[in-house]
């Protein structure tokens with residue numbers, strides 16, 4: 001979810017004017033309305049998106065793809081604070097670049113040298129930052145729910161860049177954009193999300209968004225890495241790759257999130273690779289033109305074999321990174337860009 005915490009108007013949410021009205025004004029953003037009229041929460045999770053609410057950020061895609069060097073000034077004078085409590089390369093760089101390309105001032109807060117290291121609580125840090133009046137805070141944190149908590153304590157908009165095992169909404173948005181560009185639509189596609197489903201916020205956000213956009217989702221992995229009750233999210237559950245990959249259009253691989261594991265969840269890395277690592281042999285069960293995706297960072301020889309990761313025809317892993325910048329530009333524009341008054345909030 002991305003929180004929009006403006007304190008004006010009603011409960012902080014500007015009126016949603018309906019998709020077509022917004023489409024006329026906003027050609028570049030993913031827009032989502034409040035989950036329902038009575039919802040007074042400022043939080044919108046990815047599961048609240050309705051298909052008609054989504055607009056693809058095509059102008060930004062073009063800008064990122066062709067890198068025409070144009071830096072727009074739509075966020076000039078706006079301040080974005082990146083607060084990453086967990087290691088990150090692509091997500092943090094992507095938000096930074098997105099902000100800079102739109103002319104915002106971007107500050108990367110280095111958590112390792114901040115007062116957090118001196119024992120300050122997350123709330124105190126948030127209140128301190130709030131007093132400096134940023135327009136937007138982008139936060140990644142190892143605790144599920146921490147971004148929601150932060151958003152309650154600050155006045156500015158907050159974007160969730162990954163909270164524990166809960167959600168990673170901009171990753172799901174960029175995945176959807178990548179698939180849509182390759183396949184035209186997500187409607188009716190069969191997607192297998194494979195690996196460490198239990199610890200993956202990417203899996204959770206994707207399960208919600210893909211289904212909203214009309215795709216069918218399978219989750220594939222060993223029982224030890226499958227959350228109980230996962231089928232309640234509307235997905236088909238498979239415990240072996242042969243059945244799980246049968247006739248799928250998209251294979252989305254996930255990393256073993258060892259940093260979130262207490263104890264051992266797989267007997268050994270080599271056994272995991274043998275049964276659940278994506279290689280050419282297992283990929284044969286998918287449709288011949290199936291796309292290979294991975295949010296990164298990849299662990300070659302653990303969940304994916306180099307031969308398929310680097311397959312130029314089928315792997316869209318680099319395209320995902322590229323689309324990440326476009327999606328984040330669209331999110332920033334929608335939340336703190338010049339046209340924000342016309343927009344509800346971003347998913």
Ligand code: NCD
Nearest residue numbers: 090091162168255295296297
């Ligand atoms: C993912 C994350 O941090 O949740 N990575 C990312 O955002 N690019 C997945 C992962 O760390 O494996």
